[in-house]
Amino acid sequence: xxxxxxxxxxxLGGSIALAARRYASWRVSIWARREEAVAxxxxxxxxxxxxxxxxxxxxxxxxxxxxxxIGAMPEVAAGLAPVISPxxxxxxxxxxxxxxxxxxxxxxxxxxxFVGSHPMAGSxxxxxxxxxxxxxxxxxxxxxPHEEANGEAIARVAAFWRTLGCRVRExxxxxxxxxxxxxxxxxxxxxxxxxxxxxxxxxxxxxxxGPGFRDTTRVAGGPPDMWTEILNSNRxxxxxxxxxxxxxxxxxxxxxxxxxxxxxxxxxxFLTHAxxxxxxxxxxx
Amino acid sequence: xxxxxxxxxxxLGGSIALAARRYASWRVSIWARREEAVAxxxxxxxxxxxxxxxxxxxxxxxxxxxxxxIGAMPEVAAGLAPVISPxxxxxxxxxxxxxxxxxxxxxxxxxxxFVGSHPMAGSxxxxxxxxxxxxxxxxxxxxxPHEEANGEAIARVAAFWRTLGCRVRExxxxxxxxxxxxxxxxxxxxxxxxxxxxxxxxxxxxxxxGPGFRDTTRVAGGPPDMWTEILNSNRxxxxxxxxxxxxxxxxxxxxxxxxxxxxxxxxxxFLTHAxxxxxxxxxxx
Numbered sequence: 024x025x026x027x028x029x030x031x032x033x034x035l036g037g038s039i040a041l042a043a044r045r046y047a048s049w050r051v052s053i054w055a056r057r058e059e060a061v062a063x064x065x066x067x068x069x070x071x072x073x074x075x076x077x078x079x080x081x082x083x084x085x086x087x088x089x090x091x092x093i094g095a096m097p098e099v100a101a102g103l104a105p106v107i108s109p110x111x112x113x114x115x116x117x118x119x120x121x122x123x124x125x126x127x128x129x130x131x132x133x134x135x136x137f138v139g140s141h142p143m144a145g146s147x148x149x150x151x152x153x154x155x156x157x158x159x160x161x162x163x164x165x166x167x168p169h170e171e172a173n174g175e176a177i178a179r180v181a182a183f184w185r186t187l188g189c190r191v192r193e194x195x196x197x198x199x200x201x202x203x204x205x206x207x208x209x210x211x212x213x214x215x216x217x218x219x220x221x222x223x224x225x226x227x228x229x230x231x232x233g234p235g236f237r238d239t240t241r242v243a244g245g246p247p248d249m250w251t252e253i254l255n256s257n258r259x260x261x262x263x264x265x266x267x268x269x270x271x272x273x274x275x276x277x278x279x280x281x282x283x284x285x286x287x288x289x290x291x292x293f294l295t296h297a298x299x300x301x302x303x304x305x306x307x308x
Numbered sequence: 309x310x311x312x313x314x315x316x317x318x319x320l321g322g323s324i325a326l327a328a329r330r331y332a333s334w335r336v337s338i339w340a341r342r343e344e345a346v347a348x349x350x351x352x353x354x355x356x357x358x359x360x361x362x363x364x365x366x367x368x369x370x371x372x373x374x375x376x377x378i379g380a381m382p383e384v385a386a387g388l389a390p391v392i393s394p395x396x397x398x399x400x401x402x403x404x405x406x407x408x409x410x411x412x413x414x415x416x417x418x419x420x421x422f423v424g425s426h427p428m429a430g431s432x433x434x435x436x437x438x439x440x441x442x443x444x445x446x447x448x449x450x451x452x453p454h455e456e457a458n459g460e461a462i463a464r465v466a467a468f469w470r471t472l473g474c475r476v477r478e479x480x481x482x483x484x485x486x487x488x489x490x491x492x493x494x495x496x497x498x499x500x501x502x503x504x505x506x507x508x509x510x511x512x513x514x515x516x517x518g519p520g521f522r523d524t525t526r527v528a529g530g531p532p533d534m535w536t537e538i539l540n541s542n543r544x545x546x547x548x549x550x551x552x553x554x555x556x557x558x559x560x561x562x563x564x565x566x567x568x569x570x571x572x573x574x575x576x577x578f579l580t581h582a583x584x585x586x587x588x589x590x591x592x593x
Contacts, residue, residue, distance in 0.1 A: 143518035163516055192516065205506045205513045210524040215582035216556040217498055221490045222585050224552050228490045231448050231477065232589060233428035235527040239495040242520040243586045247579035254575065255567045265561050267509050269554050271501040276550050282540045290539065294532035297500035300507050301528045304517060 026050045028084035029070065030077075030099060032060045034145065035116045036090030037154025040070040042187045045156040054080040063151060078106040086183060087135075089115035093123055093252050100130045111135045112176045114183070116142055118203060119256040120167040120196035128169055136176035139167040139196060142189055143207065149246045160188035165203075167196045204260035209268060211250055212261070214243035311335045313369035314355065315362075315384060317345045319430065320401045321375030322439025325355040327472045330441040339365040348436060363391040371468060372420070374400035378408055378537055385415045396420045397461045399468070401427055403488060404541040405452040405481035413454055421461035424452040424481060427474055428492065434531045442473065449474035450488075452481045489545035494553060496535055497546070499528035 027043060029036045032055040040051045053070040054077055055061050064073035074080050081087055081103055089096055096115060107113065113135050117123040124139045131137040144162035164184040168177045181191045194202060218240050221228055254261050278290040312328060314321045317340040325336045338355040339362055340346050349358035359365050366372055366388055374381055381400060392398065398420050402408040409424045416422040429447035449469040453462045466476045479487060503525050506513055539546050563575040 143516060145518070145520070162518055165516060202510065202513045202516050205509055206517045206521045209506070210502065210521050212557070212560055213498060213502055214524055214586075215579050216553065216560050217495065218582040218585045219578065220549075220553045220556040221494070222581075223556070224490055224549065225487065228487045229585065229589065231428060231450060231487050232491045233430070233447055235430070236491045236495050237589060238523045238526045239499055240582075240586055240589075241523045243579075243582040245583070247576050247583055250579050251567075251572060251576045254564060255572065258564055258568065262561055262564060264505075264509065265557055265564075268501065268505045269557055271505040271508070272497070272550055272554055272557075275497055275501050276547055279539060279543060279547060279550075282536075283543065287536060287540065291532050291536040293504065294500050294528075294535050296507075297503040297525075297528040298530070298532055300503050300514065301499075301525055304514060304522060304525075305529065 025086070026052060026084045028081045028087040029053045029090055030080070030087060030103070031055070031090035032064055032069075032073070032151050033090060034149050034151070034153050034158070035142065036088070037064075037069055037151040038144075038156065038158035039088060039090065039187065040064075041154055041156035042159060044070075046188065047186050049086075052080045052084065060151070067151075069151070069154070077102050081107045081111075083108060084111055086179065087111055087113045088183075089113070089117075089127075092249060093117045093119060093256055096123060097126045097130065100127050104130050104134055107135045109134055112179050113137045114140045114166075114180045116140065118207065118253045120165075120199040122256045124167060124169050124196040136173040138172050138176050138180045139169075140180055140184060141165045141167065141199060141203070142184060142187075143203075144189075145245075148244075149249070157188065159184070162189055164189035164191050165199050166191055166193050167199045168193065169196060200257050201260050204257055204264045208254055208257055208261045209264040211242050211245065212254065212265060213268060214240045215250075218243045310371070311337060311369045313366045313372040314338045314375055315365070315372065315388070316340070316375035317349055317354075317358070317436050318375060319434050319436070319438050319443070320427065321373070322349075322354055322436040323429075323441065323443035324373060324375065324472065325349075326439055326441035327444060329355075331473065332471050334371075337365045337369065345436070352436075354436070354439070362387050366392045366396075368393060369396055371464065372396055372398045373468075374398070374402075374412075377534060378402045378404060378541055381408060382411045382415065385412050389415050389419055392420045394419055397464050398422045399425045399451075399465045401425065403492065403538045405450075405484040407541045409452060409454050409481040421458040423457050423461050423465045424454075425465055425469060426450045426452065426484060426488070427469060427472075428488075429474075430530075434534070444469070445473035447474055449476050450484050451476055451478050452484045453478065454481060485542050486545050489542055489549045493539055493542060493546045494549040496527050496530065497539065497550060498553060499525045500535075503528045 027049045043049045043051045051070040052072040061073045120139045142164040144159045312334045328334045328336045336355040337357040346358045405424045427449040429444045
């Protein structure tokens with residue numbers, strides 16, 4: 024029986040443990056920094072073992088999954104490297120990959136095989152209480168092997184995510200960061216900016232929101248500490264995507280102004296283009 | 309027994325007819341421009357009667373609800389005015405109110421009582437096929453009496469929407485338009501701009517979208533013709549809200565750039581503020 028070590032008992036770590044029990048027969052050992060979290064894991068029966076002892080959790084694990092904030096990874100990885108099996112495969116769930124891979128790959132170079140990954144699943148709810156076995160079902164997981172990554176380790180990480188229900192894609196760490204700046208970080212900052220914009224313009228207007236506003240801003244409910252770290256870790260790509268978004272809003276404004284001059288076609292085309300691409304997403308899911 | 313005339317068999321008109329049957333005992337008569345739509349209404353058993361004859365549908369109705377595109381309202385209203393009961397109350401479901409009220413109020417000044425309204429319910433799906441009795445349940449309906457609106461007519465329109473499950477609020481037509489520019493029109497153009505932005509920056513990135521991008525852009529799937537008309541009818545307020553949104557995105561970019569100089573607090577505050585306001589919406593619903 025394979026053993027899997029989950030490092031960190033949050034939404035993703037907890038969901039991996041629940042999914043592993045439902046979809047596979049791995050033995051799951053979970054590390055938490057705090058004794059209270061260990062007690063909660065045991066109380067809820069999540070995972071086969073839970074401990075604050077990193078060595079006990081990582082010992083004999085075939086796969087180690089880091090499910091902690093990006094900023095906490097190097098320190099925990101340095102604690103892990105001496106205690107994992109020499110052939111263990113290590114991956115993570117960080118939302119930014121160039122920084123994470125650059126920091127973790129050297130730590131595991133002498134022992135184990137590191138391959139980064141980013142499951143594009145989540146929720147505006149954070150923490151173990153929101154964890155669920157089907158969090159990953161149908162979602163995309165981007166595996167981001169660096170240039171010298173071990174081929175077998177890549178395959179094992181990909182197989183792991185597939186078992187949990189993900190569709191696996193491969194990108195370089197750098198291409199990953201450009202992509203998620205557009206499809207994940209930009210929506211987050213747009214949602215946050217939209218809430219703050221409406222609130223600043225007219226706080227009373229928030230009394231009148233319908234389902235459209237709720238959907239468009241849902242991700243703004245995500246944890247600020249985590250998102251501050253994510254956005255900061257991917258700063259150049261995020262700034263570039265925000266600049267492109269502003270340019271698109273300006274383009275729209277020009278088209279709307281042009282409507283008063285009788286050109287009703289261009290704005291319709293802008294909206295039709297958006298709908299066509301959006302419908303394609305619906306069809307693909 | 310009260311008779312209600314629904315003018316237009318789309319998502320909103322169809323849903324009103326279905327809701328009226330479930331939640332009230334009104335007789336519902338539906339007007340459609342096309343015989344095919346009348347046939348579909350009869351086939352699906354929506355409403356008590358359906359016809360392309362405006363006079364037959366409106367005759368004896370206590371309440372007439374215009375559920376047609378804003379641009380089509382004046383012509384249909386001109387046809388309605390001579391055939392409605394002298395004391396009939398007329399309302400509409402248009403997403404923009406200053407223009408609609410200015411156009412329709414004079415038409416019904418001699419006969420009937422016009423009071424505008426805007427149920428903040430809908431879907432990215434348009435048309436009768438998406439109609440459902442519970443479309444309005446729990447949503448806000450803004451009733452927008454003009455200065456000389458008849459008090460009893462306002463009360464009847466409000467009671468009508470309450471019966472369908474709406475929470476009713478009152479705003480002047482102008483205040484309504486400012487408010488929906490922020491909470492409805494801005495989210496729509498932001499969603500459309502976000503889809504077009506990502507597609508223009510990297511079409512392949514759309515392969516990697518997760519639930520966050522899907523939620524943030526859902527409303528971009530709405531019908532372009534309808535939205536072109538809505539946004540154009542509320543042009544000044546929409547342009548103002550888009551300008552405010554761009555300013556918020558710039559504010560965010562400044563905060564993100566400042567992070568590199570070691571100020572990690574300001575961006576966290578921006579995101580925390582957005583989350584606090586967003587959580588309040590969740591609590592209120």
